[in-house]
Amino acid sequence: MINKFENLKEIPMGIPEKAETIIVEGRLPAVEVKNEVVWQNKDVKMPFSLEEGKSTKLGVFLTSEPKHSGVDMRVKVMDHHFRSALLGRVIFQDNKGRMYRDVDIKGIGPIHMTWLNVRKLEPQSARHLKRGQTPYGFTDWKFAETDREMSEFFLEKGLRTSRVLAVVRLNEIIDEDGDKISINKAKERGYIKTTTEPVLEVRAFGTKARITDANETALTDAKKMIAQEFGRPELEKDNSEYLNWFSETLAKQLAIIHNNGYWHGYLTEHNITLDCRIVDFDSVEKLPPDKSKLQKNIVTDLYDAANSFISLISNLEYVDEDVKGALFSSFIRNYFENCDEKIGNNKIELIELFYKYIEEMEQKYDH
Numbered sequence: 001m002i003n004k005f006e007n008l009k010e011i012p013m014g015i016p017e018k019a020e021t022i023i024v025e026g027r028l029p030a031v032e033v034k035n036e037v038v039w040q041n042k043d044v045k046m047p048f049s050l051e052e053g054k055s056t057k058l059g060v061f062l063t064s065e066p067k068h069s070g071v072d073m074r075v076k077v078m079d080h081h082f083r084s085a086l087l088g089r090v091i092f093q094d095n096k097g098r099m100y101r102d103v104d105i106k107g108i109g110p111i112h113m114t115w116l117n118v119r120k121l122e123p124q125s126a127r128h129l130k131r132g133q134t135p136y137g138f139t140d141w142k143f144a145e146t147d148r149e150m151s152e153f154f155l156e157k158g159l160r161t162s163r164v165l166a167v168v169r170l171n172e173i174i175d176e177d178g179d180k181i182s183i184n185k186a187k188e189r190g191y192i193k194t195t196t197e198p199v200l201e202v203r204a205f206g207t208k209a210r211i212t213d214a215n216e217t218a219l220t221d222a223k224k225m226i227a228q229e230f231g232r233p234e235l236e237k238d239n240s241e242y243l244n245w246f247s248e249t250l251a252k253q254l255a256i257i258h259n260n261g262y263w264h265g266y267l268t269e270h271n272i273t274l275d276c277r278i279v280d281f282d283s284v285e286k287l288p289p290d291k292s293k294l295q296k297n298i299v300t301d302l303y304d305a306a307n308s309f310i311s312l313i314s315n316l317e318y319v320d321e322d323v324k325g326a327l328f329s330s331f332i333r334n335y336f337e338n339c340d341e342k343i344g345n346n347k348i349e350l351i352e353l354f355y356k357y358i359e360e361m362e363q364k365y366d367h
Helices: 141-156 183-188 216-230 239-259 291-316 321-338 347-366
Strands: 027-032 035-040 060-062 073-076 084-093 099-106 163-170 172-174 180-182 198-205
Touching: 060 073, 060 172, 141 163, 141 198, 172 183, 180 183, 216 239, 239 291, 239 321, 291 321, 291 347, 321 347
Parallel strands: none
Antiparallel strands: 027 060, 027 073, 035 163, 073 084, 084 099, 099 198, 163 198, 172 180
């Protein structure tokens, strides 16, 4: 990828703000715990120091008792994000010139999504989880590993997505009383399952804000970012231009995933950012060889992505049904225009299944 920006000052930042400024609103207290960097992305010019095999100041865990624990860092939390917090904004690039700004940490501890405060850990709460489930507020190594590997894979295929900067093993957490305890002790108390290996996933986005986070400020920021990124000021000033760009871009991103033999499985409003990056790949699976199952998976992704896009339209401004229908049709058309022959040859059949699936979902929600 050719880097269009001669220096970091020209890299788009969204709403004007100094690169070193840390967002201060809605912050929760976090305490540094014993940790170890187990993987570091060598293809990114890091905005902070990380070294495999050593601890990092980013190895923190939320505390509900800040007076008792002391506070090493305050991190920004957002509604609908129950285990990740925004560390701050800093402008940097990877080795291909891709731009990133928002840095977050996933697996930092449980957040109460209604009140946006630290949710206390509950002893024995992990005992009731089904096999494979991760305790509330935690990220397990195997899920972080899948997310890392798939994001790296899809980035090379041209997908707009986030990038994992590092994976940090937690050797301690903060309990409900604000005390630091070992992972073994946390397992004994039932905060986490014995099979869980809790880690922090340090990730980089353009904007972390997802469709579900859409409000006037977040949308203004995102539109400004992509207008600067692509040199198209109309994307910031005209909502119809932004929606058309989003429709085409989202369709192309979904086609990239399917063309490479995978399906996302969870393309909700929470996993598509406002600068149209598809994120969170711990749910991604290979498309099955069986034709009927393959088509069902493709249609599920199509439905989820289209539904999320319609939600974005509704968040922006009032759009009449004709315009909404035209944008919806544009998304479907652009998807098939970017699909390979394997999918494109079954276009008619897939479209029929898609609209049948829509009818089934509408009936389900009506009941």
